[in-house]
Amino acid sequence: MAMFFLDQPPMLSRATFDRADEIRDDPDRMASGWPTARVLLVDGNGRYPVADGGGLHWLDATHLGAEPPADAVFLGLDSGGRDLWTRRVDHIDGPTDDPRRGAHGLDADEAGLLATALGILNWHATARFSPVDGSVTAPARGGWVRRHAESGVDEFPRTDPAIITVVHDGADRVLLGRQTVWPDGWYSTLAGFVEPGESLEQCVRREVHEEVGITVREPRYLGSQPWPFPRSLMLGFAAIGDPDEPLAFLDGEIGDAAWFDRAEVIEALEQGGEWVRADGAVGTGTDERRLRLPGSISIARSLITAWAYADR
Template identity: 60%
Template sequence: MSFTLGSPPLFSRGTVPRAAELRGNHGEARQAWPAAQVLLVDARGRFGLDGDGMRWTPGPQVGEEPPEGAVLLGVDGETYRWALRVDEVAEPAGDARTAGFHLDGDDAGLLVTALGLLNWHDSAQFSPTTGQPTAVEKSGWVRRDLSCGREEFPRTDPAIITVVHDGADRVLLGRQAVWPDRWYSTLAGFVEPGESLEQCVIREVYEEVGITVSQPRYLGSQPWPFPRSLMVGFAAVGDPEEPLRFLDGEIADAAWFTRDQVREALTAKEWTDPEGVDDGPPAPLRLPGSVSIARTMIEAWAAAD
């Protein structure tokens, strides 16, 4: 069987230009600061909420000019959008997992850009080469080693995430021991050096559940800033008759589910709704929330004939 994603994952729908050509054009950035909007994000990744959207703070309320540590996310029309790490965010506030599904595509895209950049800055304050302090440059997109001038750029860690199905009516989902009861998802893992994405799909599925899959096929991708990953979605075919073995200890349980079981689970309230997690009779299957590409891929498989 063949299927495609019905729409891009939530965090991959942003259309606000990143304006990379303006990074480092500090004169223009500073001149536009009085009309800038800043997203304040605390150390836990929480940001302010304004209704169902993100709360933006006018630049002049943050400082007379872009403060050190501020990162330029893009230019929305004539408005420069920035993000800044702060100690505390005023309520109401939320994070990407619990409040992200309320956001439109542009806000969601700006949010994951902010989180990925700020998380990188938190861990890149010293050069990995010399151990010397680094300074922020180019509107938050570069850190420079103060001892030698070497530039360090934001890191993105690629990871595959895979819908394993039998080519017909069953899909294989797994769960980690720390997850809530009955919550299952697709299989995922980081790409290793010297490995293609397709090779990673085959290796990770084997390590996690002990079966050998074939026909890895690209579906789509999504930034996942926890802390700075790019999830690359695939479909692959496995044999339900092959015994499941949890070789690397990451997966506590896995099972094959029918299309009808998955479709029923998709109608339940999301885990991101705290009041809906255990609403109604116990269900055999709960699925990830809509902010995850896992949900998008499972929906696409379930919708196929």
């Protein structure tokens, strides 16, 4: 089989907007940009407001007051140089969407801004107190650190690295698994969090063995994608396994796994479909296809697609 690569970055990794890190240290500059700034609101479930055309609906910043609220986060600059912010709220008026379903309809920068907003807001939600001594922390640097009230020590945003691997046989078969809570027919690549003291390649071998009981070789990095559910970075790999090696679900996370032929995978890819209903909930599983693949915003979809069309 020919070596395969991602033909383009995964959907949430294509943004080129200016994060303008230098502005985060300049409160006067952020305040001066606030009157013309725009704000993306996000609710506690990660839903975001949708514009008429299906893109992000931004709120004029002045609707929130004359200066940036303490809990707002500076995201960067849009293509016209306007400041962009985000803020978590309890309720959003008007149409909203779930990022797992709706992000595939956003352009590259909007998808990246949404992923950034979700990741940083999810971190703030769990970082109100110091992990060292339990003291109260407060946002600083435009929301990109949380500062200890007494010591002034900064806590930085946390991102959890995880590997995600398309396991294939070096020819025309790929191994996909499904969690026990997924409806029948829903399969994806294998994934897991990196442990302390572990390289990415070691994590690939360990996670695949824990989940399906086989030993893979030649783990090869392909690309990465932020996955802000709640704040992960998915590091995509390919690895080779032996279809004759018995499968064993050692850690209990995988309810089933199977080797699929390339033609069946391509058929499933071309049938399309998403894994999330219009209301953002997980689908009902009434689709009777043997194989239903992850949605288009996931790096899992990118990895499977790259493998499936490698020889075409």
